[in-house]
Amino acid sequence: MSNSYEELSNLITEKINKLNFIKEPESLYIPVDYCLKNGGKRIRPLMTLLGCKLFGGNTDDAVNAAIGLELLHNFTLMHDDIMDEAPIRRGQPSVYKKWGTNTAILSGDAMLVLAYNHILEVPEDKLKAILEVFNTSITEVCEGQQYDMDFETRKIVSEDEYLNMIRLKTAVLPANCLKIGAMISGNASEEDIFNLYKFGEYFGLAFQIQDDWLDIYSDEKVFGKKTGGDILAKKKTWLFIKALSKADDKLKKTLTDAFYSDCLENNEKISIVKSVYNALNISNIAIREIELYFNQALSYLDKINVDDEDKKPLRDLAKGLMNREY
Amino acid sequence: MSNSYEELSNLITEKINKLNFIKEPESLYIPVDYCLKNGGKRIRPLMTLLGCKLFGGNTDDAVNAAIGLELLHNFTLMHDDIMDEAPIRRGQPSVYKKWGTNTAILSGDAMLVLAYNHILEVPEDKLKAILEVFNTSITEVCEGQQYDMDFETRKIVSEDEYLNMIRLKTAVLPANCLKIGAMISGNASEEDIFNLYKFGEYFGLAFQIQDDWLDIYSDEKVFGKKTGGDILAKKKTWLFIKALSKADDKLKKTLTDAFYSDCLENNEKISIVKSVYNALNISNIAIREIELYFNQALSYLDKINVDDEDKKPLRDLAKGLMNREY
Known part of the structure; x- marks a missing residue:
């Protein structure tokens, strides 16, 4: 009996909304609660449950790990928003903006420990192996964030470097959410x-490049915010890096002059950068790249030794996320 | 065969100096290495080994946990220095001062995961129980730091609230370092x-109140820095809270006017606050309080069911630390 991913998603949302983190000192825990309950797609806990279910595991065994992984994700957001000076998160003021840097640091730290507390609830014979995966995940997210910050001050970032950073x-x-779910099932081969x-990894790459694409080419009404934010933030996205690598000297100059300009008016800046992207057919090249990674992801899913029918919720989720417009 | 605490201390220092955390991205890991190698008393790892040794455990089994606990301690320092805007740590620029807030946040996060990685190396049958203690430690340190920050903006903090904060x-x-060491030994009763x-807890309280006392009454030549730093930072220490609770209205006004003044010259401010402390005999009251907690600590050590001779290294360490002048 296979749940749809929507059913599992509702289960996760319900579980998370029932959690109560608020205790003394409230100034530490209210921001934790605010950050976690402030929505989001809950993709990571869902993947944990789907990874478990794929191999016939009982999703009840994976719920605490799923919540732990969502707490971990939100911890990284709380700290990233300080570093990126991001005032808005999911349409609401970020913790850093609402309560200040110190609160976002310390409540983030407390949130990470809450994540570990939830991971401790996995079956004890799998605890060490799962914690190793969990620790690696956090380390790699920190390394990715560090590369992202390092790239801000560099003029040239190669496509490979960019891909490694978003990976x-x-x-x-x-x-790793999928992996931990599969480990909890106890039925999955290495x-x-x-x-x-x-x-999961190739899906994640496709998802992030699509994120870069949506920032430029999505329908603003559906996207829910103005396009071009990455350009204004001088973020070296996949599109920018690809455009730089394909442009001749003249286009390169037009692109970088506009991209790094501190004088151009916002709309004009976005319009120039976009015109270079269009001249280089970057939108289509990006779409092809997204499809390439997405198909690579699906080909790995195909290889897994379980009934194709059991892969349906995961395939549906991945396809649903790739068809998003925001 | 009982090692002295100095021998174990040398072992820890040697082990820590041999660790190499530096890898790509170096901008993430160099600050971790810098922070950990920058000295310190290594009390926490030492306590871990002594806790293990007290019950006849093999200290080799506890070395990784000891290093994990020192990494945890240094993680808290790296983040606290941001929140406290502390430019100096152990005579060197703090990570926050040297590389900026973002580095101190992210390298701190990476350091906490390294701490967890070391804890994973404890005997697997004790992993879950030890991680529960480890998680509780971090949570409580975060809660203590939050109370400390909350107290900054409050006019009145009671002695009980202060004691709970430093606890x-x-x-x-x-x-918890002692506790984890004892758990690793496998020979200690509940x-x-x-x-x-x-x-450990009563020793910690004695140690912190002594820290507050040293800031005012230590010999500057031995202390290695100017006394009165806590007064200038408007830190509500045990001495300040005690003085407020004992002062009559007139002395209370003198004390708070000087303490919160933004106009007084540094030396004058310290001198007025100290004169109120002296009028109230605060130095001796503090010394008695420190002795009270220290003796309470020793009385708990006495109760432990091991040969008195085996308690010697721990007792020596505690006495050594209480006789410190800096």
């Missing part, structure tokens, strides 16, 4: 776990 | 572990 910062966590991890 | 921020970690924990 660490974005792709490994969902991949080979299957490897293939499931690679599915 | 969480300072005392529980050494207490009652013995409880008594050892209480020894």
Whole structure:
């Protein structure tokens, strides 16, 4: 009997909304509660449950780990928002903006420990192996964030470097959520776990490049915010890096002059950068790249030794996320 | 065969100096290495080994946990220095001062995961129980730091509130180091572990109140820095709280006017506050309080069911630390 991913998603949302983290000192825990309850797609806990279910595991065994992984994700957001000076998170003031840097640091730290507390609830014979994966996930997300910050002050970032950065910062966590779910099931071979991890990793790469694409080419009404934010933030996205690598000297100059300008008006800046992207056909090249990674992800899913029918919720989730418009 | 605490201390220092955390991205890991190698008394790892040794355990089994606990301690320092805007740590620029807030946040996070990685190396049958203690330690240190920050903006802090704050921020970690060491030994009863924990906790309280006392009454030549730093930072120490509670209205006004003044010259401010302390005999009251907690600590050590000779290194360490002048 296979739940749809929507059913499991509702289960997760319900569980998370029932959690109560608020205790003394409230100034430490209210921001934890605020950050976690402030929505989000809950992709990571869902992947944990789906990874477990794929191999016939009982999702009840994976719920605490799933919540732990969502807490971990939100911890990284709370700290990243300080570093990125991001005032808004999911349409609401970020913790850093609402309560200040110190609160976002310390409540983030407390949140990470809460994540570990939830991971401790996995079956004890799997605890050490799962913690090793959990620790690796956090380390890699930190490394990805560090590369991202390092790239801000560099003029040149190669496509490979960019891909490695988003792999660490974005792709490994969902991949490890799937892996931890599969480990909890107790029924997955090492080979299957490897293939499931690679599915998650390639999916994560596709997802992030799509994120870069949506920032420029999405429908603003559906996207829910103005496009071009990455350009204004001088973020070296996949599109920018690809455009730089394909541009001749003249286009390169037009692109970088506009991109790094501190004088151009916002709309004009976005318009120039976009015109270079269009001249280089970057939108289509990006779409092809997204499809390439997405298909690679699906090919790893195909390899896993379980009935195709059991892969449906995971395939549906991945396809649903790739068809998003925001 | 009982090692002296100095021998174990040298072992720890040697082990820590041999660790190499530096890898790519170096901008993430160099600050971790810098922070950990920058000295310190290494009290926490030493307590871990002594807790293990007290019950006849093999200290080799506890070395990784000891290093994990020192990494944890240094993680808290790296983040606290941001929150406290502390430019100097152990005579060197703090990570926050040297590399900026973002580095101190992210390298701190990476350091905490390294701490967990070391804890994973404890004997697997004790992993879950030890991680529960480890998680509790971090949570309580965060709660203590939050109370400390909350107290900054409050006019009145009671002595009980202050003691609870330093218990969480300072005392529980050494207490839990002893406890984890004892757990690793595999030979300690619950009652013995409880008594050892209480020894660490009361010792920690004595140590922190002594820290407050040293800031005012130590010999500047031995202390290595100017006294009165806590007064200038408007830190509500045990001495300040005690003085407020004992002062009549007139002395209270003199004390708070000077303490909160933004106009007084530094030396004058320290001199007025100190004169109120002296009028109220605060130095001696503090010394008596420190002795009270220290003796309470020793009485818990006495209760532990091991040969008195085996308690010597721990007693020597505690006495050594209480006789410090800096």
